[in-house]
Amino acid sequence: MDKFILADTTAIELLAGAGLSSMTTVCKDWAEAATLMPKLTPENLSSVQVQTGEGLTVGNYTDLVLHPGSWEVKEDGIHITISLREKxxxxxxxxxxxxxxxxxxxxxxxxxxxxxxxxxxxxx
Incomplete structure (x- = not known):
C-alpha cells in the first residue's frame, strides 16, 4: 500500500492513488479519522513524500495546500479522499x-x- 508521509513523519496509508488532488485513505472509525485529519496542517504539508508499498519514494512535494475532500462510509471503514495542490x-x-x-x-x-x-x- 502506498504511503503519504507528512513533515512530522506521520504516514498515511493510501489506496491506489490518483495523484495529489485525489488520495484516498481508509480509517476504521470516526475516532481514527478525528486523529488523522487535524494532522493536515500547513506545517505538515510544507514538505511531504509519497512512497510505494515497497518504500520507494515516487514524489517529494513542498508547500501543499489542503482543499475540501470527501468521505464515504463503506463496509471496510471510512474512505476519506484528501485533495491537495501545490501553492x-x-x-x-x-x-x-x-x-x-x-x-x-x-x-x-x-x-x-x-x-x-x-x-x-x-x-x-
Missing part, C-alpha cells in the same frame, strides 16, 4: 511579504520604545 507563486510571494512585514513591525515597535525612552530623558 502558487503568488501565494508563496504573499507569505514572504507577510513574514517581512512582521519583521518590520517588530523593528518599528523596538524603535518606538527607544525613542520613547530618549524623549523621557532616559538613555539607551
Amino acid at each position: 502558487t507563486d503568488i501565494e508563496k510571494r504573499l507569505e514572504n511579504v507577510e513574514a517581512g512585514q512582521q519583521t518590520q513591525d517588530g523593528a518599528i515597535a523596538d524603535m518606538g520604545e527607544v525613542v520613547g525612552k530618549l524623549a523621557e530623558g532616559g538613555t539607551v
